[in-house]
Amino acid sequence: MKKIFFIPFLLIVAVFKGQVGINTANPVNKLDVNGDVNIRKELRTAGTDLLKGSPGNAGDIFHNNSEMTANDWKNIKIADGQGSMSLFSINTVADQTGVAFSSSGDPIPYYEGDNLEGNWTVIPQAVDTFSVTNDMNKVTFSFQTIAQKVYAGSSSASFACGVFVDNKLKAVRTDVLQGDSGAYKIFNLNATLEKLPRKNKYSVKVACINRTLNNTTLGIGRAVDTSSLNNDMAQSVLTTSVLQPY
Structure with a gap:
């Protein structure tokens, strides 16, 4: 009887040592x-014949680590002040073409929801797209450029830029x-929108408009x-960041 049971046992071990x-x-x-x-x-993960592997800690995520013999656990830290939101996407575009104005426009107020029309001129490459997949979100736009005037001595020139x-x-x-x-200055525009409706591929553009130029260009x-x-120094940069719940 011992021989009868011993042979199947060896077969079972052979199977489990394979795939x-x-x-x-x-x-x-x-x-x-x-x-x-x-x-x-x-x-x-990462256990041996003598030691148990690591179960990770509360809040860790399972990390597929192709550079190690075993996968591992990672702790994800969320930036202070963003609650339970983390970075979903970020992209930066740059433009060296810019825009130029040589005549005055109207120094009037602008309102949220105004259409992109009239004297608003889009900075050609300060254009991007982004997507929102969660109702709870924050979308941040950071725009920086250089404004420069020429002619008309020390006369001032006013303008506006919008997202x-x-x-x-x-x-x-x-x-x-x-x-x-020839005088110039840095111009910054930072804005954050919250709870945008879910949508694939919102478009974002930065456009500028002339106000009072006083015979300057x-x-x-x-x-x-x-x-x-030069245009390298004066280039415009737009960064779009999307935060969503982690």
């Missing part, structure tokens, strides 16, 4: 499961450039007096 398939006749790894996996207790989402004004800032011909994102500035 084992569950719901598949052709396993491609040591354990190949074709279907759902239900783990009632812990999932441990348009799907061709609707969402944020705007005005500014005044003063100084002699105004360049935004371009050099209009190249004796002290």
Whole structure:
């Protein structure tokens, strides 16, 4: 009887040392499961014959680490002040073409929801798209450029730049450039929108408009007096960041 039981036992060991398939006749790894996996207790990684693997800590995520012999756990830290939101996407675009104005416009107020029309001129490459997949979200736009004036001595030049989402004004800032011909300054516009409806591929554009120029020529994102500035130095940069619940 001992011989009868001993032979099947050796066969079973041989099978388990090979590849084992569950719901598949052709396993491609040591354990190949074709279907759902239900783990009632812990999932441990990087164990040995002598030591149990690590179950991770509360809040850790399971990390597929292709550079190690075993996967591991990672702790994800969320930036202070953002609650339970984390970075979903971020992208930066740059433009060296810019826009130029040589005549005055109207120094009037602008309102959220205004259409992208009239004297608003889009900075050609300060254009991007982003998507929102969760009702709880924050979308931050950071725009920086250089404004430069030329001619008309020390006369001032005023202008405005705005962020348009799907061709609707969402944020705007005005500014005044003063100084002699060739003077320039940095212009920044930062804005955050919250709880945008879910949508694939919102469009975002930065456009600028002339206000009171006082017979000067105004360049935004371009050099209009190249004796002290060039287009590399004057370029515009737009960064769009989307935060969503982690």
